[in-house]
């Protein structure tokens with residue numbers, strides 16, 4: 001029996017681990033892929049207070065080491081269900097069961113797919129969801145990024161430094177991401193903005209060779225030869241394993257307020273997986289601290 005079981009070792013989950021361990025609770029984190037969460041794909045973080053610049057990888061590594069140094073255990077396992085009978089149980093895909101007094105759901109969100117023909121078959125053959133992971137394979141080539149948020153803008157900035165040309169395709173003419181970074185992109189000589197447009201076809205036999213982009217206003221279809229398309233059109237939460245236990249909204253985000261309490265007693269939600277207006281590193285870290293404190297209070301109050 002662990003005091004607090006945290007599902008997800010991203011910024012929210014690791015921060016929760018740090019707070020819970022420092023409060024004297026035993027803590028285990030279950031993570032299905034790798035620790036660090038989405039931020040490991042961000043080349044340069046400029047908006048985390050106290051750090052003018054830090055890479056997402058370095059940030060995640062520091063966070064992991066800080067948590068591990070405090071005694072937080074991270075185990076790699078995919079959680080398939082969370083139930084609550086006499087005590088709370090978590091089951092994993094490899095058949096293990098874990099018992100805990102309180103649970104923090106910190107599963108973040110995963111990349112939203114384009115949802116067009118041939119996307120799946122071309123993954124790893126020109127379609128990628130991570131510019132910092134795969135960008136170097138396309139060094140010196142023409143590439144495209146789809147999206148208008150901070151991820152797409154960051155990806156385009158990174159790729160502009162290694163690719164011969166980068167097309168930034170966005171469905172509107174206003175960006176959701178930070179204006180300061182849009183301005184930096186405009187100063188690059190090798191970035192072309194393709195606005196009010198969506199990617200409507202992926203072409204190429206074994207490998208992506210071009211994309212069709214449709215202008216939503218004129219209806220014009222433009223064929224753009226590229227070796228890679230980096231899809232950065234946001235995330236969708238991965239809350240399927242918990243949807244029977246806690247209430248989720250119509251998009252699948254776990255319904256929880258700023259206090260991180262879910263609809264189920266003793267189960268808390270932190271970070272990008274919960275309903276919130278601003279999904280940032282700072283708000284994920286803040287949620288981790290709040291959820292861990294709430295979980296500790298729950299355990300102490302219930303004499304568990």
Ligand code: NAP
Pocket residue numbers: 042044045046047112114146147148149150151152154171172175176177198232233234235278279280281
């Ligand atoms: P996001 O902010 O949700 O932006 C997604 C973008 O994709 C939007 O521009 C959206 O267009 C577009 N989009 C959504 N669905 C689409 C579709 N089906 N087809 C075409 N375009 C589509 O996602 P994100 O950029 O991944 O960022 C996620 C969160 O992480 C945000 O809160 C972001 O600020 C944060 N983040 C922060 C940093 C940083 O601060 N350094 C870095 C990366 C990410 P519309 O604008 O028209 O809706």
